[in-house]
Amino acid sequence: MVSIDVKIFRGEPGNQYWQTFRIPIEPGMNVISVLMQIQRNPVTIEGELTTPVAWESGCLEEVCGACAMLINGYPRQACTALIENLIQENGSTISLAPLTKFPLIRDLVVDRSLMFEHLKHVKAWVEVDGYYHAGSGPRLSQEKQEVSYRLSTCMSCGCCSEACPQVNSHSSFIGPAPIAQVRLFSIHPTARLLHADRVRALQEDGGVSQCGNAQNCVRVCPKNLPLADAIAAAGRDTTLQAWYDLFGLQERCL
Numbered sequence: 001m002v003s004i005d006v007k008i009f010r011g012e013p014g015n016q017y018w019q020t021f022r023i024p025i026e027p028g029m030n031v032i033s034v035l036m037q038i039q040r041n042p043v044t045i046e047g048e049l050t051t052p053v054a055w056e057s058g059c060l061e062e063v064c065g066a067c068a069m070l071i072n073g074y075p076r077q078a079c080t081a082l083i084e085n086l087i088q089e090n091g092s093t094i095s096l097a098p099l100t101k102f103p104l105i106r107d108l109v110v111d112r113s114l115m116f117e118h119l120k121h122v123k124a125w126v127e128v129d130g131y132y133h134a135g136s137g138p139r140l141s142q143e144k145q146e147v148s149y150r151l152s153t154c155m156s157c158g159c160c161s162e163a164c165p166q167v168n169s170h171s172s173f174i175g176p177a178p179i180a181q182v183r184l185f186s187i188h189p190t191a192r193l194l195h196a197d198r199v200r201a202l203q204e205d206g207g208v209s210q211c212g213n214a215q216n217c218v219r220v221c222p223k224n225l226p227l228a229d230a231i232a233a234a235g236r237d238t239t240l241q242a243w244y245d246l247f248g249l250q251e252r253c254l
Contacts, residue, residue, distance in 0.1 A: 003024045004023055004034075005020050008095075025083050031083070038053050061079065065157030070097040101167050116156065119178050122178050122182050124184075124198075125185070138189040144187050154225060160216075161217075166212045176230075180231070183234055185198065211235075
């Protein structure tokens with residue numbers, strides 16, 4: 001049976017270290033399968049019994065975003081990272097490490113609370129005044145429906161922030177995902193009622209003006225979201241809203 005060496009950068013804040021495990025592999029295994037193997041038998045390549053590796057997972061089908069980590073230095077989802085593909089790309093040694101742009105909790109688990117705080121800051125939701133039948137809503141063009149659907153598949157996994165050079169300890173940039181959600185809710189007919197408030201939030205420190213247009217987010221997004229387009233649209237909207245506010249106009253841009 002073929003085996004691979006799995007190097008894991010684990011530990012707690014201030015005490016991180018590498019440990020290597022040799023795992024026999026079978027067809028169809030993914031990184032989660034490997035971590036489960038280690039969980040059942042946490043013995044390092046040196047024969048040392050250690051604690052099971054901590055990681056997060058949920059749906060196991062690339063929907064929840066919980067299992068995001070650095071796999072061979074690349075931010076991606078562990079559930080869809082097939083071992084046979086990783087071997088073809090990088091040989092028989094695989095490295096796993098936690099995302100670096102979020103506070104470390106333990107091993108491969110990080111605290112992504114800040115990302116959800118950013119989503120709350122830009123009011124990334126549809127606000128309603130009651131739950132009752134109000135009839136059919138406004139019709140959306142096919143083009144807007146397609147854009148909305150793609151943006152709605154965001155998992156808040158954090159891969160885009162991990163790859164973004166503007167997201168760092170010296171910057172307050174909120175990252176690509178919250179900006180893309182502003183675009184999503186600006187298209188929605190009901191959510192658009194808060195469009196000006198969302199755009200004004202993007203005018204603040206850490207908003208869209210701090211995007212450096214590296215477009216790394218587009219390259220690593222597991223859902224292939226049109227992040228660069230959404231950021232460009234958000235930049236345009238913030239400029240127009242600034243003019244509307246300056247001259248006391250009520251029109252809102254889309």
